[in-house]
Amino acid sequence: MTFTADLCHEDRTAVLTLTGDLDTPSAQVFQDQMQRAINGQPDRLVLDLTALRHLTSAAVRVLVVARQKLADEVPIILVGAQTGVERTIRLIGIDRSLVFSDARPGDR
Amino acid sequence: MKLRTRTVGTVAVISLSGELDGRSTLDGDQVLDLIPRQGRALLDFTDVSYLNSRSLRILLLVYRHAQASGSQVALVGLSERLRSVLLAVGFLSFFVVAADVATGVALLTNSPEASATA
Amino acid sequence: MSRPVHVVRDRIDSFPTDEVGGFPVRPGRPFPFGATLVPGGVNFSLFSSAADALSLVLFRLGEREPFAELPFPESCRIGGVWAMTVFGLDYEHVEYGYRVQGPAQPRIGDRFDPSRVLTDPHARALSGRKVWATPPQPDDPFPHRARLTFDDFDWEGDTPVRCTHGDLVIYELHVRGYTRHPASDVTHPGTYAGLVEKIPYLKDLGVNCVELMPVFEFDEFDNDRVNPISGDRLMNYWGYSTLGFFAPKAGYAATGRYGMQRDEFKNLVKELHRAGIAVVLDVVFNHTAEGNENGPTIHFRGLDNRTYYMLTADGQYYNFSGTGNTLNCNHPIVRDYILSCLRYWASEYHVDGFRFDLAAILDRGEDGTPLKSPPLVEALSYDPLLRDCILIAEAWDAGGLYQVGTFPDYQRWSEWNGRYRDVLRRFLKGDPGTVGELATRQVGSPDLYRHRGAHASINFVTCHDGFTLADLVSYNDKHNEENGEDNRDGTDDNSSWNCGAEGPSDDPQVRSLRLRQMKNAMALLLTSQGIPMICAGDEVARTQRGNNNAYCHDGPLNWFDWSLLDENQELFRFVRACLAFRAEHPQLRSSEHPCGEDRDDVGLPDVSWHGAEAWQPDWSAENRLLAVMRSSAGPNGPDHIYLAANAHWEPQDLSLPELPGECRWHRFADTSAAAPADVSQPGAEPILADQHQITIGPRSLLILVGRPLPAPDPTALRSIR
Numbered sequence: 001m002t003f004t005a006d007l008c009h010e011d012r013t014a015v016l017t018l019t020g021d022l023d024t025p026s027a028q029v030f031q032d033q034m035q036r037a038i039n040g041q042p043d044r045l046v047l048d049l050t051a052l053r054h055l056t057s058a059a060v061r062v063l064v065v066a067r068q069k070l071a072d073e074v075p076i077i078l079v080g081a082q083t084g085v086e087r088t089i090r091l092i093g094i095d096r097s098l099v100f101s102d103a104r105p106g107d108r
Numbered sequence: 109m110k111l112r113t114r115t116v117g118t119v120a121v122i123s124l125s126g127e128l129d130g131r132s133t134l135d136g137d138q139v140l141d142l143i144p145r146q147g148r149a150l151l152d153f154t155d156v157s158y159l160n161s162r163s164l165r166i167l168l169l170v171y172r173h174a175q176a177s178g179s180q181v182a183l184v185g186l187s188e189r190l191r192s193v194l195l196a197v198g199f200l201s202f203f204v205v206a207a208d209v210a211t212g213v214a215l216l217t218n219s220p221e222a223s224a225t226a
Numbered sequence: 227m228s229r230p231v232h233v234v235r236d237r238i239d240s241f242p243t244d245e246v247g248g249f250p251v252r253p254g255r256p257f258p259f260g261a262t263l264v265p266g267g268v269n270f271s272l273f274s275s276a277a278d279a280l281s282l283v284l285f286r287l288g289e290r291e292p293f294a295e296l297p298f299p300e301s302c303r304i305g306g307v308w309a310m311t312v313f314g315l316d317y318e319h320v321e322y323g324y325r326v327q328g329p330a331q332p333r334i335g336d337r338f339d340p341s342r343v344l345t346d347p348h349a350r351a352l353s354g355r356k357v358w359a360t361p362p363q364p365d366d367p368f369p370h371r372a373r374l375t376f377d378d379f380d381w382e383g384d385t386p387v388r389c390t391h392g393d394l395v396i397y398e399l400h401v402r403g404y405t406r407h408p409a410s411d412v413t414h415p416g417t418y419a420g421l422v423e424k425i426p427y428l429k430d431l432g433v434n435c436v437e438l439m440p441v442f443e444f445d446e447f448d449n450d451r452v453n454p455i456s457g458d459r460l461m462n463y464w465g466y467s468t469l470g471f472f473a474p475k476a477g478y479a480a481t482g483r484y485g486m487q488r489d490e491f492k493n494l495v496k497e498l499h500r501a502g503i504a505v506v507l508d509v510v511f512n513h514t515a516e517g518n519e520n521g522p523t524i525h526f527r528g529l530d531n532r533t534y535y536m537l538t539a540d541g542q543y544y545n546f547s548g549t550g551n552t553l554n555c556n557h558p559i560v561r562d563y564i565l566s567c568l569r570y571w572a573s574e575y576h577v578d579g580f581r582f583d584l585a586a587i588l589d590r591g592e593d594g595t596p597l598k599s600p601p602l603v604e605a606l607s608y609d610p611l612l613r614d615c616i617l618i619a620e621a622w623d624a625g626g627l628y629q630v631g632t633f634p635d636y637q638r639w640s641e642w643n644g645r646y647r648d649v650l651r652r653f654l655k656g657d658p659g660t661v662g663e664l665a666t667r668q669v670g671s672p673d674l675y676r677h678r679g680a681h682a683s684i685n686f687v688t689c690h691d692g693f694t695l696a697d698l699v700s701y702n703d704k705h706n707e708e709n710g711e712d713n714r715d716g717t718d719d720n721s722s723w724n725c726g727a728e729g730p731s732d733d734p735q736v737r738s739l740r741l742r743q744m745k746n747a748m749a750l751l752l753t754s755q756g757i758p759m760i761c762a763g764d765e766v767a768r769t770q771r772g773n774n775n776a777y778c779h780d781g782p783l784n785w786f787d788w789s790l791l792d793e794n795q796e797l798f799r800f801v802r803a804c805l806a807f808r809a810e811h812p813q814l815r816s817s818e819h820p821c822g823e824d825r826d827d828v829g830l831p832d833v834s835w836h837g838a839e840a841w842q843p844d845w846s847a848e849n850r851l852l853a854v855m856r857s858s859a860g861p862n863g864p865d866h867i868y869l870a871a872n873a874h875w876e877p878q879d880l881s882l883p884e885l886p887g888e889c890r891w892h893r894f895a896d897t898s899a900a901a902p903a904d905v906s907q908p909g910a911e912p913i914l915a916d917q918h919q920i921t922i923g924p925r926s927l928l929i930l931v932g933r934p935l936p937a938p939d940p941t942a943l944r945s946i947r
Contacts, residue, residue: 133318158484160318160484160485161318161375161376161484161485161486161489162318162376164486165376165378168380192413192414192480193480193481193484193486195413195419196414196417196418196419196479196480196481196486196490196493197481197486197489197490197493198380198489198490198492198493198496198497199489202380
């Protein structure tokens, strides 16, 4: 399934919704969208991973760089990460600087 | 402490008894007097449950003195408790220890020194 | 010798001159302090700078009330030293103490209390805790009583181990915890005798020095807390709270109930030495078990409080140790006491060295001010009897004094290198900005010890304080709830990483990563210059379930579970091979820091740094790959070692530096490879098929050795022809 990364801004929150398989070729697409999200200087970055099936370490690198570029006070919130995706992130050890959530902030 | 001696073959078996826990102490002189000069002796501890620190030292001195004057000595009848105390403080390896009187007698009777003087 | 128990009485001063308290006595000899068996009697000697009167209080073994009290006559006093020889004592069955009367006008800081019986600070043996955890008598006014014991012992020619300190590999262990577990399979679990039965294991592993956690008498009941999970009473298990500085703990002896702990401890030292293993004692001179004004009065407080403790101007206890009191180490009397204590253990017990707990306190003056030339440390450094002992400082205290790298060393002292521990942990968990400092630590921390040499650095990743190695890779956070302080105790700064799950995990990837990380830690530690220290049990992945301050638990949480040896053979085998590797490569044990030049004329500099490309290290903050090459003239020809450490979560391709002459790269260890390919036996390393390129796995370590190829066999050539 092809990878897509939709970006939208809601107030001061940047929301990136990812779908499909995030593999090495599509990592570039992810990186570009991530950069656009960061350029908007959001107070909060939400990554909606509900429809994301697979995450490679190339994509993890994009996350790591995003964490470095954003100020410490800007939380990166991962919403709806599937078990396999969450596990990959934990095994690499960057989970400590991210927030996992079941629902998007503001969703009820 | 009570001492009793009997002879088995050419070996003097000296049986000790009593609670040598410090109320009484091993009388080294008495024991030494019973060990035949240039002879063979088994010190039988079957009826001794415990040796205090001072008695252990006296035993070692007696043992070494006897050996220095040409006697051969072995210990038998060490209770589990006594044996384990001797082992824990590193004294066990100083002594020749036999499992029982018969083995001890055989050990002393058949030793090379024994054959030399036989 | 015709009468083996004859007492020699040919001294003109071995007869009584007086009668006191119903016993024949005479003025005694001031030295040595304490109680000494002399012809016909016992010589008692102690000092107090200000006591007006003193009496010897005698008890029969185990009886609550004394059977005699002998005031020291004035004729028995010289200056502040009181010495009396007492004849006719049944010394096997006597326990003793002192009652001390202070000056009529107490000074600020005096806490004399003649209503109490004090124990002898020079007691060679104490009773009261003969068997570990025997419930004490309630309201016992005098629990820790001094006993009279024999000094003599047949050492069979034993001496302290003569070895270069740099060749030591220190193994820190707790005497009781080492063999108390049911799976230990020793005759006397939790004792000195039990430890003797594990000597073959220590030899097999390859350590040559044991550092024993406190063996000076302490009170295991010194803890008021309760385990909130189990309801059990908590104990003082570690023992960092000394009562008897001259007495080995009876509760650690199988023969403690018979008063033979001295012999048993000596036998332990003798057997360890026989196996080529040195003995270092963890000693605690920064505080005592008396605590502050709310603690028990055992000896020093009632004997000479102003002398022994650091006090404020209004007589309150300074607390640089965090435990209530601080020993006044640089006071001349206390200094002598400490010095005589160490001399005693070195000579009487053939101990090879000492590790000083919270040693920064040894640098403080009487008012707590850090001294540049602390007389105590200086005296220890120059003492002739202690000349060959290794002296190790835990160079910090609880009062904010941190002296790693600046402890006054007089060219003698080594230090627990806390910076080594910190950077190694941070590197392993993948923190940025660590490779630069890691490099410095791997070559013996010349930034800290340039003037001393690498042997000043005791390198370690774990010790009794903090997580075990297994927990370092299994827990992000401490879990000390069972200590009864709501998990507030213990450090929060652990630099640990749980590898993806907190605590026990069935996930094979998590477990595999944890094993790899433990191997990485051990391999880095054992190939670093300096003296490595391993925490007992780390070689078999001992866990404390995330408790990083387990000082108070006498149970399986702390006991070495020997069934782990079967479960974790792979890790054990790896650590044992690394220890053998270290023994094979003298350049790793050198005290000289490398300088980057070809000192031994082997064609390569003694140290060089590399990255993914040979000769191009990447010192940037985001880089997590570092390789070092060490080259020297080894005992069997040129010796080249290449170690690459990759803390990145992805593999990397490495281009290898080229070796000169006939040398080729052989692979000693690769922590990303499945056992048995993870490590080789030194000397039997397989040659690399590709001498130029190699891939290092994620979060892995690679160790290569460069050796000349063996010369071709001339007989083989002949047969081809």
